[in-house]
Amino acid sequence: MARFNDMELDSENPTQALKARSLRVLVGLALICTVCVVVLGAYTRLVDAGLGCPDWPGCYGQITVPDTDEERARAEALYPNAPIEPFKAWVEMIHRYVATFLGLLAIGIVLNAWWSKTSIVTPLVLLAIVIVQGAFGAWTVTLKLWPQVVTAHLLGGFATLALIWWYFLKIGEIRIPTVSQRLRPHLHLLALCIVLQIALGGWTSSNYAALACPDFPTCNVAMETVFDFGAGFNVFQDIGPNYLGGEMSSEARVAIHMVHRWGAYVVMLVGLVLVFRLNTVPRAILATVLVVQFGLGLANIWTSLALPIAVLHNAMAAVLLLTVVTFMVGTRQDEIKTEVRS
Numbered sequence: 001m002a003r004f005n006d007m008e009l010d011s012e013n014p015t016q017a018l019k020a021r022s023l024r025v026l027v028g029l030a031l032i033c034t035v036c037v038v039v040l041g042a043y044t045r046l047v048d049a050g051l052g053c054p055d056w057p058g059c060y061g062q063i064t065v066p067d068t069d070e071e072r073a074r075a076e077a078l079y080p081n082a083p084i085e086p087f088k089a090w091v092e093m094i095h096r097y098v099a100t101f102l103g104l105l106a107i108g109i110v111l112n113a114w115w116s117k118t119s120i121v122t123p124l125v126l127l128a129i130v131i132v133q134g135a136f137g138a139w140t141v142t143l144k145l146w147p148q149v150v151t152a153h154l155l156g157g158f159a160t161l162a163l164i165w166w167y168f169l170k171i172g173e174i175r176i177p178t179v180s181q182r183l184r185p186h187l188h189l190l191a192l193c194i195v196l197q198i199a200l201g202g203w204t205s206s207n208y209a210a211l212a213c214p215d216f217p218t219c220n221v222a223m224e225t226v227f228d229f230g231a232g233f234n235v236f237q238d239i240g241p242n243y244l245g246g247e248m249s250s251e252a253r254v255a256i257h258m259v260h261r262w263g264a265y266v267v268m269l270v271g272l273v274l275v276f277r278l279n280t281v282p283r284a285i286l287a288t289v290l291v292v293q294f295g296l297g298l299a300n301i302w303t304s305l306a307l308p309i310a311v312l313h314n315a316m317a318a319v320l321l322l323t324v325v326t327f328m329v330g331t332r333q334d335e336i337k338t339e340v341r342s
């Protein structure tokens with residue numbers, strides 16, 4: 001194990017030490033907040049609460065969900081075609097509140113990095129991503145769950161999480177597994193495969209294709225399976241329809257679902273090959289995460305997308321991505337000379 005830390009605490013300079021610690025606290029809070037945003041985002045999609053509030057940034061024209069009879073009457077007058085569903089509206093608003101808090105933390109990180117006289121490049125990039133994420137959050141609602149925007153919003157959430165985790169490792173006092181520098185290309189390949197698989201997962205979810213194949217490893221074994229890849233991966237869908245529930249044919253959804261499965265096989269293959277090239281601790285970590293994530297994917301099929309399992313599947317995808325990011329950081333340890341095999 002080794003540390004990846006560009007911010008050494010100076011015991012003779014307590015002011016600078018305080019600044020460094022406060023930055024770590026802010027980044028740590030932002031990390032926790034981002035995890036909550038990612039998990040809440042998955043939960044919001046899975047309970048069909050993405051349009052729980054038909055407007056943005058408020059909910060039916062106010063900052064909270066309409067509660068009183070007067071508020072409900074006003075909301076119904078403003079949005080007659082969007083009946084109030086309190087549970088879904090609150091799910092959506094809680095997601096927005098946490099995302100807003102993350103935005104404030106991102107601003108705080110930029111200000112603290114400037115105050116600490118450390119590089120503000122990463123904090124500024126983080127703030128920019130969070131701002132763009134806010135825009136995608138708005139478009140998700142105003143474009144009525146357009147799959148392209150929903151998928152991009154998901155990818156932005158994972159990008160935010162990966163960047164904050166990398167920054168947290170960079171400025172924190174965390175011991176991380178050491179990994180041979182010669183494994184960098186393999187780690188980069190696995191990271192690319194994971195990102196593409198996350199994108200496929202977002203496309204599957206946003207087009208409501210998760211239940212298109214109720215069996216495994218085949219798809220609709222009791223009937224002839226027809227794939228429509230052209231329609232399934234048509235990125236020129238119209239803007240305007242309400243995409244809640246999906247707009248694609250069964251054949252298109254089957255194509256999306258199966259490509260997502262095939263992507264899972266690729267991630268497993270690339271990941272397992274890397275497992276056997278790693279030393280003991282990273283090997284055990286990566287193998288565990290890969291097996292658990294693949295198992296959750298199977299459980300999604302066998303339980304017909306049970307809510308807790310589906311949310312965990314999304315969260316474990318984040319854990320897998322962060323695991324690979326951690327190992328990438330581990331390759332930057334200058335003291336590593338050789339790979340020690342178990």
